Amino acid sequence: MARRGWDDRWQQYPASKPLPADGIATSKQRGAMADNWWSERFVTMLAGYGLGGRMQRGRRYARSGQVLSVEVNPGMLVAQVQGSRRTPYAVTVRCDEPTAKSWAALEAILASQVRFAAGLLAGEVPPELESACADAGFALFPDTWADLRATCSCPDWENPCKHIAAVLYVFADQLDDDPWLLLEWHGRGRDELLAFLRHGVTEPAARSDGLPPWWPLVPGRLGVRSGPLHLRVAPPPDPAHRVLARLGELGIEAAGTSVDALLAAAYEPIVTADPTDP
Structure with a gap:
């Protein structure tokens, strides 16, 4: 009887409330927690773990500013939650970093499709990036809770606790504005990946006389003889289908015609041009 009475008193004990905090409140105070597809995919992933009330309490913490800081490192999120x-409380959330082989495979995929680089340079995540990562041997989004390893210094034995959940929701909110954080968590920062994407863009070699490489095209300057310019368009080294394949399917129509078909038709005269014709 005494034991049952103690349990009854414990069940009636009021739940602890967090101390007021002025931390990182999510930009979405009501409704959906994400706007863009990649952050929505992350939020859907969290909801799909089937962790119930802990995730709901985590959302409340995230919206009320209980998360004081979130630091994104390769393979690990480090945060403080009031x-x-x-x-x-100190919170860490770890994910497996892709191997060097996986990153090399992904970089090869990114280099083969111009739209990947264009999307990333524009601050967006191309929808095909998720499948590209899978082809390279790693998951862009963790499939199950077991794919993550999270810790919290709070006394709650549940994992994830509401503090861990709050950090993940704040992280999802930050992904809306900065999708690069997702790749940085996987081990490739913005600067490092941008350097790779821009590697193929090379500047013309400098002239031995110190003039810029485009100077011969400007007539009448510094003794350069003016006169008519004869330009020839040489066929590209790659067949048209290979060049357009790097661009990828655009999925856009103009006047009822596929833009991909228009590009192929416009490219054909260049491919078949005779470089010896004046």
Whole structure:
């Protein structure tokens, strides 16, 4: 009887409330927690773990600013969350970093399709990037909770606790504005990946006389003889289908005609041009 009475009193004990905090409140205070497809995919992933009330409490923490900081490192999120105790709780969320072989495979895919580079340079995540990562041997989004390894210094034995959940929701909110954070979490920062994407763009070699490489095209300057310019368009080294394949299917129509077909038709005269014709 005494045991049952103690359990009853414990069940009636009021739940602890977090101390007020002025941390990183999510930009979505009501409704959906994400706007763009990649952050929505991350939020859907969290909901799909089937963790119930802990994720709901985590959303409330995320919206009320209980998460004080989130630092994104290769393979690990490091955060502080204000709970009911004066000292904030320390939270870490780890994911497996892709191997060097996987990154090399992904970079080869990115280099083969111009639209990947164009989307990333524009600050967006191409929808095909998820399948490209899978082809390279790793998951862009963790499939199950077992794919993550999370810790929190709070006394709650549940994992994830509401503090861990809050950090993940804040991270999803930040992905809306900065999708590069997702790749940085996997081990490739923005600068490093941009350097690779831009590697194929080379500047013309400098002239031995110190003049810029385009100077012969400007007539009448510094002794350069003016006169008519004769330009020839040489066929590209790659067949048309290979060049257009790098661009990928655009899925756009103009006046009822596929833009891909228009590009192929416009490219054909260049491919068949005779470089010896004046």
